[in-house]
Amino acid sequence: MELTDDGVPNWWDRLGLPGLIDIHTHFLPERMLRRVWAHFDEAGPLIGRPWPITYRWDQESRVAHLRRLGVRRYTALTYAHRPGMASDLTDFALNLAAAEPDCVPSATFFPEQGVLGQVREAIDRGARVFKIHAQVGGFDLREQTLDAVWGLLAEAGIPVVIHVGSGPVPRNGFTGPDKLDGVMRRHPHLTAVVAHLGSPEYAEFLDLAEAYPRLHLDTTMVFTDFFEAAAPFPGNLLPRLAELADRIVLGSDFPNIPYPYAHQLESLERLRDKEPRLDDDWLRAVCWFNGERLLGA
Structure with missing residues (x-):
């Protein structure tokens, strides 16, 4: 039977979990969110195909829905696409976390003058996760402006969710595993979380995770019917996911997804029918324990 959002609490309860921890959810200022949704509606140049938004709701309703699902910790991931935006977006995300106790204090940054001070200030204000989007931002992770930022985040042990897969x-010149590898070579202790398992360069980002013990990958949209139609995850890589059970974390992209939230969980559970079977212990690690360790939940 197809899993529905109403059935999600029973799903995690069956696994013996107290709920879910989702490292990859988005909250943005209302006007900016409307513009993002319009870009999805238009299947814009960074989208490439129709992408209807399932949860086109106001912020209060979206927060309430995550609560009903049993998402005990979620992020307010924002990302800047030009200079001068990151500080205000961080303010928005930190203010949301102050108002909503289940929201993990989140922040972002952009390669611009003063970025190191902005990141240090966000950490001082309690930020426990950062997000950047190299594709949307149009920058190379290896830019010299960011080198001290990576060093600061590595020293602080704060995870940064990075969209750097193509x-x-x-690929637009700013994405690809070589970009992140360049950062990790200089800062091997950085707690990086590769969004979307690095889609579509799954194998290459798994290589990086195997080389750098603090590099993680999130499940965002991977294995769903929507992603499998365009960038299927190769079955021969599943044994490597099993070996990295402690470094795969649940992500969803809520609310910007073209299907119900439950479908992400159902898609992960379907992996139990493949070889090697990614069993309930794997699901428990992905959906709770790894996120708990990363976010200090």
């Missing part, structure tokens, strides 16, 4: 559109 999906959902072909």
